[in-house]
Amino acid sequence: MxxxxxxxxxxxxxLTIGMTVVAQQIEVRYVAPNAVRVQCGSKSQLPDWIYVKxxxxxxxxxxxxxxxxxxxxxxxxxKTVFRATNHQWQSxxxxxxxxxxxxxxxxxxxQFQDGYSNVRGLSRRLTQVNTQISIPMLISNKGYGILWNxxxxxxxxxxxxxxxxxxxxxxxxxxxxxxxxxxxxxREVRERHIFEAAIDISxxxxxxxxxxxxxxxxxxxxxxxxGQPVIEMQNLWLPPTASKIVHLKKGRHxxxxxxxxxxxxxxxxxxxxxxxxxxxxxxxxVDYTVFVGTPDEIIATYRQLTGExxxxxxxxxxxxxxxxxxxxxxEILQTANRFRQEQLPVSVMVQDWQYWGKYGWNSMQFDExxxxxxxxxxxxxxxxxxxxxxxxxxxIDKHSEVGKQMETDGYYIPGTDWIDFFSPEAAAAYWKNxxxxxxxxxxxxxxxxxxxxxNDDLAGRRVNKGQWTGEQVRNVYPLLVNKTVxxxxxxxxKEPMILTRCGFAGIQRYGSAMWSGDVGNDWETFRRxxxxxxxxxxxxxPWWTYDAxxxxxxxxxxxxxxxxxxxxRWIETSVYLPLMRVHGYMSNTEPWNYGPEAQEVIxxxxxxxxxxxxxxxxxxxQVSERGGTLMRPLVFDFTNDxxxxxxxxxxxxxxxxxISPVTEPGVTTWRTYLPKxxxxxxxxxxxxxxxGGQYVNTTVTKAYIPVFIRAGFQLPK
Numbered sequence: 057m058x059x060x061x062x063x064x065x066x067x068x069x070x071l072t073i074g075m076t077v078v079a080q081q082i083e084v085r086y087v088a089p090n091a092v093r094v095q096c097g098s099k100s101q102l103p104d105w106i107y108v109k110x111x112x113x114x115x116x117x118x119x120x121x122x123x124x125x126x127x128x129x130x131x132x133x134x135k136t137v138f139r140a141t142n143h144q145w146q147s148x149x150x151x152x153x154x155x156x157x158x159x160x161x162x163x164x165x166x167q168f169q170d171g172y173s174n175v176r177g178l179s180r181r182l183t184q185v186n187t188q189i190s191i192p193m194l195i196s197n198k199g200y201g202i203l204w205n206x207x208x209x210x211x212x213x214x215x216x217x218x219x220x221x222x223x224x225x226x227x228x229x230x231x232x233x234x235x236x237x238x239x240x241x242x243r244e245v246r247e248r249h250i251f252e253a254a255i256d257i258s259x260x261x262x263x264x265x266x267x268x269x270x271x272x273x274x275x276x277x278x279x280x281x282x283g284q285p286v287i288e289m290q291n292l293w294l295p296p297t298a299s300k301i302v303h304l305k306k307g308r309h310x311x312x313x314x315x316x317x318x319x320x321x322x323x324x325x326x327x328x329x330x331x332x333x334x335x336x337x338x339x340x341x342v343d344y345t346v347f348v349g350t351p352d353e354i355i356a357t358y359r360q361l362t363g364e365x366x367x368x369x370x371x372x373x374x375x376x377x378x379x380x381x382x383x384x385x386x387e388i389l390q391t392a393n394r395f396r397q398e399q400l401p402v403s404v405m406v407q408d409w410q411y412w413g414k415y416g417w418n419s420m421q422f423d424e425x426x427x428x429x430x431x432x433x434x435x436x437x438x439x440x441x442x443x444x445x446x447x448x449x450x451x452i453d454k455h456s457e458v459g460k461q462m463e464t465d466g467y468y469i470p471g472t473d474w475i476d477f478f479s480p481e482a483a484a485a486y487w488k489n490x491x492x493x494x495x496x497x498x499x500x501x502x503x504x505x506x507x508x509x510x511n512d513d514l515a516g517r518r519v520n521k522g523q524w525t526g527e528q529v530r531n532v533y534p535l536l537v538n539k540t541v542x543x544x545x546x547x548x549x550k551e552p553m554i555l556t557r558c559g560f561a562g563i564q565r566y567g568s569a570m571w572s573g574d575v576g577n578d579w580e581t582f583r584r585x586x587x588x589x590x591x592x593x594x595x596x597x598p599w600w601t602y603d604a605x606x607x608x609x610x611x612x613x614x615x616x617x618x619x620x621x622x623x624x625r626w627i628e629t630s631v632y633l634p635l636m637r638v639h640g641y642m643s644n645t646e647p648w649n650y651g652p653e654a655q656e657v658i659x660x661x662x663x664x665x666x667x668x669x670x671x672x673x674x675x676x677x678q679v680s681e682r683g684g685t686l687m688r689p690l691v692f693d694f695t696n697d698x699x700x701x702x703x704x705x706x707x708x709x710x711x712x713x714x715i716s717p718v719t720e721p722g723v724t725t726w727r728t729y730l731p732k733x734x735x736x737x738x739x740x741x742x743x744x745x746x747x748g749g750q751y752v753n754t755t756v757t758k759a760y761i762p763v764f765i766r767a768g769f770q771l772p773k
Contacts (some may be wrong), residue, residue: 255759
């Protein structure tokens, strides 16, 4: 049955769920002229942490039709842009199925390490871990976006078929590695083993694969099918799952994976269909919002409903210099002075972890043996025209002065060292200590590290004095950490500038920027960071960056020419990221440590960033004032150019600049697709004109990557 009531803008239907007829209501509310919220199930007892606006409109530009268990949405011109073919809420599991034609391209879901930009048909498990940020928001080239409203783990295109890979008998190959952890640096002995299985494919076609290693964090993702490599990723930290789409012929296929000793790998697989599925195993309802329009219109409305971005401070748009780590105030000031002596522009110096020294992890106190006067440190940097960012965690050593009180008051997530930000009292106590101990020091920016929380530590816990399970709120923890700090800063009259390792839908309203976590430095990792960043932009999160040069670096990084070549490409691309930042584990990342040639190239990159500052500031204002996006997947500007949508690594930096990162070693020319655009494109350096809608080869050196100006645009000076 169908009821469309334009006065009340709600629709109520009877759905058949599985084999049982269950009286359920589909409620459709027009929440913006181009946005519709659809709900089916029970009313959640959890707070609404995503939305800041809940208005219901009496008029809208889009039309909704409900027929049986289908919901169809038309744009203002009457064209159908969205069709949900099934809504199912049963036994606390919510499933939404959306029709997805073969020529659809989908972008978003946040930051993932699988290397995909277009995620149509891909299987992903949306959880929060180091290097992975799950934002359940997508945009389609078909004229809609969708935000899945669930705080827990969500399966994107889940598979009902799976096979467990069995470890081959015998000893494995051992290796010793240095790792960084929440307890500091340590050594691990890792043992590699071969795991094997077979699958039978009944129909030839494209198959979505999701490899789950069976641990909270992975060290390696590896999969061979019939002796051919399919998945290969290595890093000291990796998400527990990796995704791939492969073409498989009908018949039996042999699987093998070289993984670590304690892994318990399972491969999930299914044939790619003309549908997109969201499934949350812990849910009160099927609950989602559909936005209709261009990508810019979609993101602007998403921000209206989930929170507008405050203006990013101008100084944060310059170069942010970080290393792991500075050991004293003197070391920071000596480095800052060297930047000035070398005439290398820099805006922010960053103090990473361990400055608390003898006082314990995140004790919110500087060890005066090495930082005798933190206020004098910040004052000195300010006199040099620089700002200071300091690392602050959401975990606190229980033996520290702050930690003892937090434990006495019951403010930890049980069984962990993480503060329970779901408890208003715990969040208030955290902020009280933050405000009293750190704010008087004049620090300008805050690095909220490991806000996932690290290692998926909400799983199997209860929060807010046992009121909710960790599974109910598994993905929303970083939002509440940033909420606590941002709102506290505003109440104290401070301008929030937060860098955080994880996020969730709505985090943009807290002045938070994200980065891609503790990644490696190889070419494939570099490529994956670009697609990861574009996934964040398409999910509505505008402020993002990476550790230019990679966090984990080779021990001979200062003399290894192959590494330095890679590092320079990371840095050259970072000029054209929303934020520009260098970082590296156990590394002195200053340009002069890599030789005169590298320093010259890095100097040119830094100067280029500041030369572009009027343009970047202009674009930043568009982010805060009009819901704009600075790092722009090509779907934003060239939705109807099918070839443009295939480009995984190219993107627009603001409306004028096309960026074509060099992602391979030893090249002297680089191939770039120039999207269809009336008037064509101009080479940023030579001024040569090219028509749009074609691939061009241009000369590159170690010193720069290809950049093109879209005809009709001029950069402000």
